[in-house]
Amino acid sequence: MTLARLRYGGLAVLVAAAIAFPLAVTNQEAATLGFDAMIFVAAAAAWNMFSGYSGYISLGHAVFFGSGAYAAGIAARDWQVTGAAIFALLPLSAAVAALIAVPFGLVALRVRRHTFVVVTIAIFFIFQLVASNIAVTNGTSGLNAPFLLWSPVTFDDRFYYVALALAVLAVALSWLIRGSRFGLQLRAIRDDEDRAAGLGVRAMPVKLAALVISGAVTGLAGAVWFFFIGQVYPQSAYDPIFDLTVALMAFLGGLGSVAGPVLGALVLEPAQQYLTQQLNNAYLSEILLGVIFLLVILVLPRGVIPTAGERLTAWRAMRMAPAPAGGAAPSLPAPPATAGEDRPAGPAHAREQSR
Amino acid sequence: MTPLLRAEQVSKSFGGVQALNGAGIEVAEGSIAGLIGPNGSGKTTLFNVITGYERVDAGEVYLAGQRITNAPPHKVFALGIGRTFQLTRIFPRLTVLENMLVAAQHQRPGERAGSGRPWRARNPLARAGGPAARRRAMELLEFTGIARHAGALADTLSYGQRKLLELAYVLVADPQLVLLDEPAGGVNPSLINHLAGRIRELNAAGRTFLIVEHNMEFVMELCDRVTVLDYGTVVASGPPQQVRDDPRVLDAYLGVDVHGEGASGDGAGR
Numbered sequence: 258m259t260l261a262r263l264r265y266g267g268l269a270v271l272v273a274a275a276i277a278f279p280l281a282v283t284n285q286e287a288a289t290l291g292f293d294a295m296i297f298v299a300a301a302a303a304w305n306m307f308s309g310y311s312g313y314i315s316l317g318h319a320v321f322f323g324s325g326a327y328a329a330g331i332a333a334r335d336w337q338v339t340g341a342a343i344f345a346l347l348p349l350s351a352a353v354a355a356l357i358a359v360p361f362g363l364v365a366l367r368v369r370r371h372t373f374v375v376v377t378i379a380i381f382f383i384f385q386l387v388a389s390n391i392a393v394t395n396g397t398s399g400l401n402a403p404f405l406l407w408s409p410v411t412f413d414d415r416f417y418y419v420a421l422a423l424a425v426l427a428v429a430l431s432w433l434i435r436g437s438r439f440g441l442q443l444r445a446i447r448d449d450e451d452r453a454a455g456l457g458v459r460a461m462p463v464k465l466a467a468l469v470i471s472g473a474v475t476g477l478a479g480a481v482w483f484f485f486i487g488q489v490y491p492q493s494a495y496d497p498i499f500d501l502t503v504a505l506m507a508f509l510g511g512l513g514s515v516a517g518p519v520l521g522a523l524v525l526e527p528a529q530q531y532l533t534q535q536l537n538n539a540y541l542s543e544i545l546l547g548v549i550f551l552l553v554i555l556v557l558p559r560g561v562i563p564t565a566g567e568r569l570t571a572w573r574a575m576r577m578a579p580a581p582a583g584g585a586a587p588s589l590p591a592p593p594a595t596a597g598e599d600r601p602a603g604p605a606h607a608r609e610q611s612r
Numbered sequence: 613m614t615p616l617l618r619a620e621q622v623s624k625s626f627g628g629v630q631a632l633n634g635a636g637i638e639v640a641e642g643s644i645a646g647l648i649g650p651n652g653s654g655k656t657t658l659f660n661v662i663t664g665y666e667r668v669d670a671g672e673v674y675l676a677g678q679r680i681t682n683a684p685p686h687k688v689f690a691l692g693i694g695r696t697f698q699l700t701r702i703f704p705r706l707t708v709l710e711n712m713l714v715a716a717q718h719q720r721p722g723e724r725a726g727s728g729r730p731w732r733a734r735n736p737l738a739r740a741g742g743p744a745a746r747r748r749a750m751e752l753l754e755f756t757g758i759a760r761h762a763g764a765l766a767d768t769l770s771y772g773q774r775k776l777l778e779l780a781y782v783l784v785a786d787p788q789l790v791l792l793d794e795p796a797g798g799v800n801p802s803l804i805n806h807l808a809g810r811i812r813e814l815n816a817a818g819r820t821f822l823i824v825e826h827n828m829e830f831v832m833e834l835c836d837r838v839t840v841l842d843y844g845t846v847v848a849s850g851p852p853q854q855v856r857d858d859p860r861v862l863d864a865y866l867g868v869d870v871h872g873e874g875a876s877g878d879g880a881g882r
Contacts, residue, residue: 433737438713441706441740445714448703454685455663455695456715457785513705567765570707574764 275421279414288413292485294526295420299478300499301506301518302427306434307471308504309513311464312447313366316500317377318475320361320384321354323494325476326483328353330400331393339403344419347480354476355469362468366461369450378500385495399490402483416485423481424519427474432515434470443467444513498543502529505550511560520561525549614677616641616789616820617662617693622671623844624657631657633844634671637822639789639837641676644811644821646835646852648828650865654844655824656698659791663695664688675789689715694787696778698794698824704767708758711766711777712749713741715784749784756780756810772803779810789820796827808834832856840864 278291300322308315329346332338338346365376388394407415434440442463445453454460483489503518506525511517533542557564617639624632632654639645647655660666662673664685673681675691683691694715703711741749753759756776761769769777775795782790795811796804804827811821811834825831831838832852840848840855842864848855855861 436739437737438740439737441710441714444706444710445703448705449701451665451685452697452701452703453714455665455689456781457686457689458714459686570763570765571768574761574768 272425275424279417285413288417290527290530292413292417292420293530294523295417295424296478296482297502297506297522297526298424298519299420299427300475301503301510301522302424302431302515303471303474303478304503305507305513305518306427306431306474307464307467309507309518310435310440310443310447311467312513313370313464314374314504315365315377315468316374316497316504317361317365317381318471318503319495319497319499320357320381321472321475322479322482322499323384323388323489323491323496324357325350325354325479326489326494327388327394327400328476329480329483330402330489333403334400340406343403343405343484347477350476350480351473354479355473358469358472359465361472362465366464366468381495381497381500385491388491388495394491397491399488399493402487402489405484416481419481420485423477427478428515428519430470430474431518434467435515439463439466447513498546501546501550505546505553508550508560509553509557511562511564511566514560514562514566517560517562614674615639616676617822618674619658619662620672620674622658622661622673623669624654624661624666625669630844632661632668632671635841635844635846636671637839637846637849639820639822641788641820642815642818643836644815644823644834646831646838647822647824647841648826648831648838649841653841653864655841656793657844658841659695659793659824662688663693663791689785689787692788693791694782694785694789695791696775696782696793696795698797700771700774700778702766702769702774702777702781704765706766707763708753708766708769708777709746709749709762710740712753712781712784713745715781716741716745716749745784749780752780752783757806772799775799775803775807779807783814787819789822790814792821792823792825794824794826796825796830804830828856 275295279288282288282291300318304315304318307313308318328350329343332346332349333343361377361380365373365380368376389397394400405412434443442453442458445456445458446460446464450460479494483494486493502525506521507518508521509517509525510519510521529542529546532545533539536542553560559567615638617637619638620636621634622632622636623630623634635654635658637645637647637658647658649655657666661668661671662680664680664683664687667682671681672679675688675693678691680688680691680693703714706714750759750762753762756779758769758773758776758780761773766774766777779792779795792811795807799807808830811823815821823831823835835852837850838848838852838855839846840858840861842860847860847864848858850858
């Protein structure tokens with residue numbers, strides 16, 4: 258019970274802090290940083306819904322991010338949508354990203370694990386190349402977002418709240434999925450796809466559905482980001498650094514957990530911007546990003562939150578397990594079943610901490 | 613009466629290795645059937661073919677008269693065949709209870725779909741495992757004797773406990789037929805007894821089994837009928853006593869072979 262209280266308490270504090278952030282911090286840079294952080298919370302949570310739960314690491318989610326941005330940009334241009342009405346284009350961005358996720362998944366999900374990663378990178382570069390070379394995206398000249406008639410004083414704050422709403426939506430959705438039958442099937446696929454199939458899990462539709470949902474949310478994040486930045490180019494929409502960043506955020510915080518990507522985004526995004534500013538050199542900060550990625554994979558491959566969570570689960574199981582007779586548990590790794598039909602309450606927990 | 617499971621003239625080759633060569637097996641409903649044979653004789657391949665993990669080159673598989681040849685694994689499971697693996701396969705990063713609930717999501721139509729709320733069974737975002745599924749899962753964990761580990765990560769289970777978990781979650785969806793691939797392999801004698809007892813109890817309640825096993829004592833005690841494979845072909849089939857004394861079976865195991873081929877064991881076929 259205390260644990261649940263701690264969890265909800267922490268959540269309440271976090272949300273309250275996120276809502277109060279623009280009121281407390283008024284300088285321009287911080288507001289931009291707040292917006293970026295929220296966009297990345299949403300994007301990392303969206304990435305985690307697919308890659309974290311299923312174990313299929315995508316390094317091509319910028320495809321959805323960029324396509325969401327372009328979908329809004331192209332629609333606004335062609336249909337002459339202006340003002341706050343552009344936010345009505347968000348569902349379109351989500352739908353386009355979701356639609357793209359279908360062929361993306363049908364191609365990439367034919368292969369497993371490492372090959373899958375390579376295929377997602379290849380698809381990513383196809384999109385970047387196409388966006389640079391076709392007329393509808395205006396090639397390398399990019400697109401401008403429609404002008405929003407928001408006063409410069411409130412502009413940042415409003416966008417911050419839009420991004421915050423999106424982040425909350427993404428995290429809520431990933432929480433919902435994780436506890437659901439769908440989420441359990443995804444996590445079973447992550448652990449052993451063939452075994453899951455043998456227990457009735459239809460792996461392909463499940464994986465594809467996760468990719469589509471994940472792509473749609475990433476597309477939303479792309480569109481909101483585009484409205485804020487004001488323009489979009491193939492290099493900024495389909496950005497390999499985006500692919501690495503969302504993956505790194507999820508890895509750092511904890512792949513497959515709900516809170517992990519949130520933590521990762523809230524730590525990494527400010528850190529990255531701070532470094533870029535301090536070093537006065539974007540390349541150097543990108544190199545540092547790579548170094549951090551390596552360190553996380555080597556030192557903390559499962560991320561902060563799952564590692565802590567597993568410790569906790571093991572600890573709780575240990576507390577629940579001890580045999581009724583006598584508090585001291587036998588230390589020998591006991592056989593799980595003693596002879597005979599009905600076992601007496603024997604040695605309770607066999608090697609809880611074997612790893 | 614049609615047998616519950618019938619495989620006919622099944623052939624399967626991997627490259628140059630003919631793992632199955634016209635093999636067939638029949639399992640009567642309510643029986644415990646055994647499948648034995650030397651290493652590389654094609655036992656696991658036959659399991660894989662039946663459960664959809666391998667496609668046949670030739671031959672047919674029927675479940676209760678219905679053709680299931682080359683059906684994908686999830687479909688075979690939905691139709692009522694559950695299986696375990698020789699090298700025990702569980703979901704290490706799910707808890708023991710969650711392991712159980714993976715299979716619980718696929719109860720056959722008409723069976724306890726979320727306690728009278730059919731929409732629940734279709735809503736993918738419903739919480740994993742309704743009360744009925746959880747109760748059933750806990751019952752089976754009690755039955756196999758690992759209920760006290762329900763909340764622990766499956767990764768922390770010992771080898772024997774994993775075997776029990778695998779048996780338990782295969783049973784969750786009430787399969788008509790359970791295929792066990794070396795259930796007694798690598799586990800201690802008391803656990804073997806425990807397993808045999810559980811299998812017998814389930815069989816008494818009407819469940820059908822097909823068991824691949826190297827432990828002869830286990831097979832001979834448990835099985836009503838034993839089929840012997842050698843080089844992908846059935847060399848003998850019948851009640852345990854009869855099969856045990858069959859000279860062809862002794863040949864297969866001991867390699868007493870006038871043609872001098874010897875039982876060198878084509879391990880690649882497995």
